[in-house]
Structures are given as structure tokens and as C-alpha cells.
Amino acid sequence: MKLSQAKLCTLLAIVALLLFIASVAIGRDSLPLLTALKDTLNGNDSVYAVILNQIRLPRALIALVAGATLGLCGAAMQGLLRNPLASPGLVGSASGAAFFAVLVLYFGTGMVPPYVLPVAGMFGALLATVLVYVLAGRDASVTTLILAGVAINALATAGMSLLLNLAPSPFAVRELVLWTLGDITDRSMNDFWLMLPTSLIGWAMLIGVGGKLDSLTLGERTAQSMGVNPVHLRWRIFIAVSLAVGAAVATVGMIGFIGLVVPHLLRPYVAHEPGRLLAASALGGACVLLAADIGVRLIPTDSPLKVGVLTALVGAPFFLHLIVRSRREYL
Amino acid sequence: MMTLAATMGCSQYRFIHSLYSLKKNSLKSVSPLSGWLGLLLFLFFLSVRSVAAETPQVKVASINLCADQLVLLLSDEEQIRSLSMLSQEEAGSYFFERARAYPVNEGHAEQILTLQPDLVIVGQYSNSHTVAMLREVGLRIETLPIANSIETVFENIASVARWVGHEDRGSEVVEKLRLRLKNLEKPREPKPLAAGYDPNGYTSGALSVRGQIMEYAGFSNVASLAGIDSYGKLSLEAIINLQPDALIESPYSPGTYSRAQAMSQHPALLAAGLDPHVIHIPSRMTVCGGPWTIDVIESLQAERLKLMGG
Structure with missing residues (x-):
């Protein structure tokens, strides 16, 4: 299918905008939207206005930013590693963030101010990245980098398991496990403002990476001859992904499959060019997370469904479908 | 195996509620006595209402x-x-x-x-x-x-x-x-040895409500002997070593497969000549603490007497 980059991005942006509005409008309980909007504009602090501004708006904003981060970073990682199975979790920062967040939940429930959790998560993401850097060394090859990332992932996961194992009561276990499932319920504007700068820095570092990723598809040597410094590019993408994904995971927990599936989904529409995929994938990721987060509010389950569970449940079969379809295309 | 009757609830609160309704009823029944008296009472009633509305x-x-x-x-x-x-x-x-x-x-x-x-x-x-x-x-x-x-x-x-x-x-x-806690019968020696037994061998020690319930009811707790203070895992080996007389279970999904029952029939326990008595407490009485916690102690005491007698 042929679509110009501008058309594709506009289309995705419109879908994302519609989903964003839907996300603000739809809740588990209905909200008189007009009244809420009027109260907000008049500066009237009614219950409806508070629900709109302080509960639904941050939720939709966080879904937008976190989804875009996951889609963008997934596309960047797949482009850099030239491997369709690469996902943003590979650099270790996601599990580093999750480990530190769980650590805060384990030791400080109810005793620390609420912003400590995302800040600790981001610190964990940075620490994991620094460890990967130290382990792999400055001039590391892609393989070494991945191996270091996998090792850090394993270490952080082991740490989380240890905390679960030592948890003081079944209630603590439940809270720790539920946090790791990924959820955007009841996040506040403060959470959004905390995640935004780090996410934006990550995104900004990926601006202009597209052309280099396109050259990289011709092979590392050829890319080098075209003026791309592979080591430099590698670190640039790794650090960008660490920052952005770390911020997302610290705020919403582990949300799987968006970073893996969305680039796959959109690749045919950008003529398989990794450079063009970046922006499209960011918008696509935002759409998918917004839609999934609307889904968890609409699906009537007894205990509230976590958005990370929904993305994995829908994502895995969808991924299989993509594989089957691509097999048919290659035959 | 026994089930605790979920009877005693908050009888004391029904009593309070009934006191309140008594007061209101008596006011209503007196008010139509005569015009003036009625009006006075009506005003009084109003003032009572407004006081209530103030707080x-x-x-x-x-x-x-x-x-x-x-x-x-x-x-x-x-x-x-x-x-x-x-x-x-x-x-x-x-x-x-x-x-x-x-x-x-x-x-x-x-x-x-x-x-x-x-x-x-x-x-x-x-x-x-x-x-x-x-x-x-x-x-x-x-x-x-x-x-x-x-x-x-x-x-x-x-x-x-x-x-x-x-x-x-x-x-x-x-x-x-x-x-009620004070009036509990003082448990006499010997104290039968019991283990709280949750799925996968989790058990509660002396620093938990369930551990204290066992203590008050006159059981000694296997968890203390196994070095578990609040909440931890009791291995099959520890059970065989310590030979509890009873397993106290409180499964959250009653009517399904009982872990304690299955545990009491484990080949290793049977081979060791152990056949612990399984005591069942409805989970709604153990998940949270409340007045019913004392009911649990009382029925565990009765269960202990049964165990000692038989």
C-alpha cells in the first residue's frame, strides 16, 4: 500500500486525537461532559470538573506520551539492530525502572510522598543504562550491547522476584505484582509533568536519527562510508530509549507488546524504511495505548483489568497473525 | 472437621440502633396528646432535629x-x-x-x-x-x-x-x-501442637492475628518452633519433624480442593505415622480482624477440648 509520509502521519495523528478525546470522554462511570467542561472553563471546582481535569486528562496525556515513547523506541531499536524482534525493553532500562519502583513500593508504601515512585523508577532506568555502558564498554558491538542489556534485565528481574519472595504479607505481594502489570488508573498531572521532560529529551535525541537508520539498512560498512558513525549512533539511540522508556515505565509500569507490534504493523505503509517508520510508529503507539486504556474501562471485569495485560493479550495473537501474513508474502 | 457458626455479629450495635429508634417512637406517640403540649413537643422535636443537623x-x-x-x-x-x-x-x-x-x-x-x-x-x-x-x-x-x-x-x-x-x-x-477475651477459659497443659496451614504451606507465627488466636485457644504454634514470627512458609519436612496434632486451615475458596486436607493425607505424613486433625475456619472470619476474631478463639477452644478428649 502506498501512502505518502505526510498523509500517513496526518491520518495517524487524527486517529490519536480522536482516541485522546474518547479517552477523556469515556470512563467506567459516565460523566456529564458538558457540565464538566463548563465548570472547568468557568474555574468552578465542581466534582465533575475535578474528574475531568485531574483524573481523566492526566490519564489520557500519560497514555499518549507513554504509548508514543513505546512505539518510537520500538521502531528505533528494530532499526538499529536490524532485527524485527528487538523491543525497547532490551536495553535494560525498563526493568531497571520497574525494579526501583517495586523497591519503593516494598519499603515505603504510604510513607513516602507520591512523586518518589516515578523519580525512583527513572533513577533505576538511568542506573541500568550506566551499568550497561560499563559492562559493554564504549566501543561495544551491537551483540555485546544486547548481551549487557539482557544481563541487566535478568538482574533487575531477579531483584523483583527477591522482593516478592521476601514480601511481608500477601497484601504486599499483591500490590507489587499488580504494579508490574502496567496501569494508568488514577495517575495525576504531577505524574505527567514528572515524566514529560525525560520523555521529551529521549524523543529529541532521536530527531535526525532516521536517515542514519536508513543508511544502516545497507550494512554497517556502507553506512560508515556514507558518514554514519555506528558507535555514536548506537549510544545515541540506547541513551534516548533508556530515558524515554524509563520515564514511561516509572509512571505506568510494564506495558508489553506495543514497542514490538506497532512498528511491525506500520512497516508496510512506510515502504520498510526505518527512518520513515519512527514518526509513524510513535503516533501508532500512542493510538494503541490510548485505545487499550479505553478498552480496560469498557470491558466489564470484576476486578479492574490492567492495561498491560490487555496489550499483551491482544498483542501476542496479533503478532502471530503478522508473522503468518508475512510468511505468505515471502512465498 | 467443623465449621464455625457465623452467628455472633454486632448484637451490641443492634442494641444501640434499637435504643435510637425507641427514643424517636416514644416522641411520636406522645405528641398528639393535646394542642399545646403537642406543639411544645413538636418544637422540642424540631430543636432536637436542628441540633442533629448542626453536627x-x-x-x-x-x-x-x-x-x-x-x-x-x-x-x-x-x-x-x-x-x-x-x-x-x-x-x-x-x-x-x-x-x-x-x-x-x-x-x-x-x-x-x-x-x-x-x-x-x-x-x-x-x-x-x-x-x-x-x-x-x-x-x-x-x-x-x-x-x-x-x-x-x-x-x-x-x-x-x-x-x-x-x-x-x-x-x-x-x-x-x-x-470476653479475659473470661476465656485459661488453657491447661498440655497444649496440642497446631499449624496454621494456607495453600502452598504458608503459615502464621506468633506476631499475627491468627498466631495469637491459636495461642489464646490453647494451642502451641508449629510456626514458632520452625522459627517463623509473622508469616512464612512451613515445609513438609518441618511438619514431619514437629508432628502437629492439628492443621488449622481457612481457605478462601471453600468447597474446592482443600490443601490442608490433602496435606494431612500426604504419603510422607502417613508414612511417618502422622494424621493431623484438620480444623476448618471460614475465611471470612480470618481475612480481617473484628469482633468475630474472638468467636474464632472460642470455637478453636471447643475444638481443642474435642481433640484432647478424643
């Missing part, structure tokens, strides 16, 4: 199962705006039937906010994002600690009573419960 009742919402039950125990019907979904579950909630009369919430900030309660009671492990959000929009939040001892159960009853504006009720319940 409005705290409207309360709870998003924690244990808080739900204490709220049901200690507040007036019209105070309760919402309880957690779990409050209506037969397996976990002692007052599950009474809870069905109230709206329930899934613990989302949005739901709680639309109810406009004066007070939200949350648990120590309630979703921290939700709690932070509710606090941020200016609701009064109180956190109910997890009860690790019968003393904390009493403290929790007193706290909830104070929060919902019925401190007197709280102290009355606690006083009665203390009296």
Missing part, C-alpha cells in the same frame, strides 16, 4: 475490605456512601449480606469522587496512585493499618469508630471484646 454525620466511603466491615459495624446506615466490591464476597467479608444493601466501588478515584464523601478509609496496601489522587483533590483520607495482633484489631475498631464519629460505640465494642 452532620460523617459520610464515609471505604476502598478496603477490612475497613468495609468495621464501617458496617460502627456507623449508621445513612452514613455509608460506598464500600469496596470485596465487601459483598461471601469468602472474604463477614458482613457480606449486610454489605449488599450498599453501593460498591472498584477503588477508582473517579467513583469515590462522585460520591462526595467526607471521609475515605483506605488500606495500607491500597493503590498508592489512587490514594495520592484522592488526597490531592482534598478529601479526608484515613489509612487502616493491617492488624498484626488482637490488640491492633481493637485499636482499628477504636480508630474507625472515631473517624466515623461514633467513638462511644467503638469503646463499647472493644470493652465487651476485652471482657
